[in-house]
Amino acid sequence: MLKILKYSFYDLVRSRWSLIYFAFYITLGFVLLFLNNDISKSVITLMNIIIVLTPLIATLLGIMYYYNSREFIELLLAHPMKRSAIFIGQYLGLSISLSISLILGLGIPFLIYGVLISTVIFDFLTLILVGTFLNFIFVALAYNIALSNENKIKGFGYAILLWLFLAVIYDGLLLTLLVVFDDYPLEKTALMGSVLNPIDLSRILILLKLDISALMGYTGAIFKNFFGNSMGMLMAFAILLVWVVLPVGRIVQIAKRKDF
Amino acid sequence: MIKIENIHKKFGKVEVLKGVDLHIGTPGIHAILGPNGSGKTTLIKSILGLVIPDKGSIKINGNNISHQWKYRKNIDYLPQIAQFPNNLKVSELLNLIKDLRNQNTRDQDLIKLFELTPFLNKKLGHLSGGTRQKVNIVLAFMCDSPLMILDEPTTGLDPLSTIHLKELLKTATKNGKTILITSHIMSFVEENADEIVFLMDGKIYFKGSTATLKKNTGMNNLEAAIAELLKENHA
Numbered sequence: 001m002l003k004i005l006k007y008s009f010y011d012l013v014r015s016r017w018s019l020i021y022f023a024f025y026i027t028l029g030f031v032l033l034f035l036n037n038d039i040s041k042s043v044i045t046l047m048n049i050i051i052v053l054t055p056l057i058a059t060l061l062g063i064m065y066y067y068n069s070r071e072f073i074e075l076l077l078a079h080p081m082k083r084s085a086i087f088i089g090q091y092l093g094l095s096i097s098l099s100i101s102l103i104l105g106l107g108i109p110f111l112i113y114g115v116l117i118s119t120v121i122f123d124f125l126t127l128i129l130v131g132t133f134l135n136f137i138f139v140a141l142a143y144n145i146a147l148s149n150e151n152k153i154k155g156f157g158y159a160i161l162l163w164l165f166l167a168v169i170y171d172g173l174l175l176t177l178l179v180v181f182d183d184y185p186l187e188k189t190a191l192m193g194s195v196l197n198p199i200d201l202s203r204i205l206i207l208l209k210l211d212i213s214a215l216m217g218y219t220g221a222i223f224k225n226f227f228g229n230s231m232g233m234l235m236a237f238a239i240l241l242v243w244v245v246l247p248v249g250r251i252v253q254i255a256k257r258k259d260f
Numbered sequence: 261m262i263k264i265e266n267i268h269k270k271f272g273k274v275e276v277l278k279g280v281d282l283h284i285g286t287p288g289i290h291a292i293l294g295p296n297g298s299g300k301t302t303l304i305k306s307i308l309g310l311v312i313p314d315k316g317s318i319k320i321n322g323n324n325i326s327h328q329w330k331y332r333k334n335i336d337y338l339p340q341i342a343q344f345p346n347n348l349k350v351s352e353l354l355n356l357i358k359d360l361r362n363q364n365t366r367d368q369d370l371i372k373l374f375e376l377t378p379f380l381n382k383k384l385g386h387l388s389g390g391t392r393q394k395v396n397i398v399l400a401f402m403c404d405s406p407l408m409i410l411d412e413p414t415t416g417l418d419p420l421s422t423i424h425l426k427e428l429l430k431t432a433t434k435n436g437k438t439i440l441i442t443s444h445i446m447s448f449v450e451e452n453a454d455e456i457v458f459l460m461d462g463k464i465y466f467k468g469s470t471a472t473l474k475k476n477t478g479m480n481n482l483e484a485a486i487a488e489l490l491k492e493n494h495a
Contacts, residue, residue: 003356003359003360007345007348007352007356010348010352011345011347011348012347014347015347068345068346069345070343071339071341071343071344072343072344072345074310074339075337075339075344075399076360077308077309077310078308078310078332078335078337078339079332079357079360079361080329080330080331080332080333080360080361081329081332081360082329083329256327257312258312259271259305259310259311259312260305260310260311
């Protein structure tokens with residue numbers, strides 16, 4: 001598995017996409033810091049971008065990488081290798097290279113602007129950690145979709161729908177639900193609803209870190225109560241981890257039965 | 261060496277293999293022939309474990325291969341479409357496969373034979389179809405395994421490389437290897453194959469030497485004999 005991981009990683013690190021992705025983050029980091037001239041404000045702006053963009057890029061590159069390497073997978077499968085090793089190796093290679101683009105792309109400008117000696121260092125680290133989790137989650141989801149769909153167009157379609165659903169539609173549905181059942185105590189529902197969507201969960205994690213939850217009223221207080229302590233924080237990361245583990249488990253399962 | 265018993269495979273509603281029994285015990289070149297869509301590639305891929313049959317068993321040297329992977333140490337495979345990661349260089353791909361297989365290889369001789377030295381530091385994405393096929397052949401022949409499976413090995417090769425390929429096949433048979441080949445180029449098969457397995461509609465219709473096939477059909481060359489076989493079965 002490590003060999004496959006190594007080669008996919010090298011292959012990806014030199015590909016145009018990783019470079020563009022890295023260049024995008026580094027430019028974004030510098031531009032935001034230059035315009036805001038304030039690290040904590042930049043972290044908030046960044047959050048909004050990371051939470052929507054990281055899943056989108058991870059999903060698209062995941063789907064593209066799988067379909068592009070289909071014949072290569074066939075070649076590898078004809079060698080004495082375990083099936084799961086090939087897929088998990090590729091999955092990790094892609095997730096890690098995307099995460100490195102993110103970590104270096106944002107890390108470099110923020111380091112230069114002195115994030116280490118600022119008060120928001122932990123907020124920034126949470127942001128990077130959450131972004132990394134989102135990479136691992138959405139590459140895994142994309143691999144699930146790609147493995148279940150031979151047809152590339154369908155695969156791309158489902159992947160974009162999945163992203164659209166989790167990033168946009170889900171919030172809309174939740175909000176509609178909250179508005180319709182306005183008269184009932186919905187704090188728990190809101191909490192549950194947000195926790196089940198990795199994008200929402202990531203957003204809340206960062207917002208609470210940034211201490212602007214006061215803007216969210218009573219529900220915000222409930223959230224603060226839940227996530228504010230280390231137990232809630234731990235649970236939130238545990239849920240993100242479950243979002244990684246379940247799809248990866250399914251990758252292994254599908255890979256065992258699939259024909260190439 | 262290879263014992264296939266009653267394998268069935270369906271892709272969706274299409275039944276590709278309908279109970280194939282095949283025993284390949286002797287070394288030499290065994291050509292698997294058949295019209296398009298007759299199940300040649302599916303059969304080959306079942307032996308490699310790339311396709312998992314719905315029913316039946318495949319044994320190699322007496323061991324059932326279902327969900328195994330170590331037995332592939334003894335198989336070299338040349339896939340039909342030579343597609344590799346575009347960002348890897350030829351030398352890196354060779355190293356990757358050598359690294360994966362952990363076996364002695366003779367890639368240097370093959371690289372010289374197919375004149376691939378100038379391409380070693382080029383990215384695979386920048387190679388022409390024929391050059392890719394040469395890389396494919398080097399990968400398939402470098403490990404010296406006792407069983408070789410070649411799916412349309414002549415695709416895209418220039419005449420000189422085809423001659424080299426034939427020479428490689430000759431030495432391989434001399435060394436006592438078992439080789440399975442699919443090909444649509446009948447002259448290539450006639451010249452090289454020791455045995456012919458004719459597959460149609462997911463079943464084996466004929467298994468035997470070229471001479472027997474010609475005798476049975478009353479034709480004096482393989483192409484005509486195969487055409488006759490097709491006609492007989494359609495009638």
